[in-house]
Amino acid sequence: MTAAIAVDRLTKRFGLKTVLRGLNFTAAQGEFVALLGPNGAGKTTFLRILASLSRPTSGEVRIGGAALPREAATVRRRLGVVSHQPLLYGDLTAEENLHFFARLYGLAAPEERIGEVLTLVGLARRRHDLVRTYSRGMQQRLAIARAILHDPDVLLLDEPYTGLDQDASAMLDAVLQEVAAQGRTVVMTSHDLSRVAALASRFDVLARGRIAASASRADLADAQLLAFYRTAIAEEAS
Secondary structure, eight states: OOOSEEEEEEEEEETTEEEEEEEEEEEOTTOEEEEEOOTTSSHHHHHHHHTTSSOOSEEEEEETTEEETTTHHHHHHTEEEEOSSOOOOTTSBHHHHHHHHHHHHTOSSOHHHHHHHHHHTTOGGGTTSBGGGSOHHHHHHHHHHHHHTTOOSEEEEESTTTTOOHHHHHHHHHHHHHHHHTTOEEEEEOSOHHHHHTTOSEEEEEETTEEEEEEEGGGOOGGGHHHHHHHHHHHHHO
């Protein structure tokens, strides 16, 4: 079976600085991978390459069997992307935002699908309100609705909890659990180990430009995740 994401010997350089160093990574369909690592480890760079927003210096990247960057248009149709910035239009309503992106995705008669995703993220009652009246947490939930509007196979999340309070984070937890339960492959970067411990099925530690360690949730009790992370970082630094 073709992996949802397959990365082989990925390298990314910015001038003389090498950010990713021969990185290998795979994710199966339906797997939820938490990508952990210190600042500067290359997590955002890696997700930008997976999202076809940045080109690798060398190596091979495939999403659902399609190669990047050669088949970027095919890959984008299979991807949903959420960052720590919602990137929504504040002077449009939630429904208007989703209609705009539905046109970009080429969705015909999207009204029913828009209703479905707004209900999924708990915003159906606020569908006619301007997005600038939304809280930060509501904007993140709408960003997820936009990302899954075209029913992508793969969802990429780059620090989606940034700036959220505890209540908003808990609501986002519930949305992500529901999204993952629908069989999508999810890769999420986060600094919050306690958050991802309950969400991810696998934990990969990115350090010094490569995957330093990987463990499934079955391999780790919740209390062991921090120790696993610290050991991986220490061993990579030694």
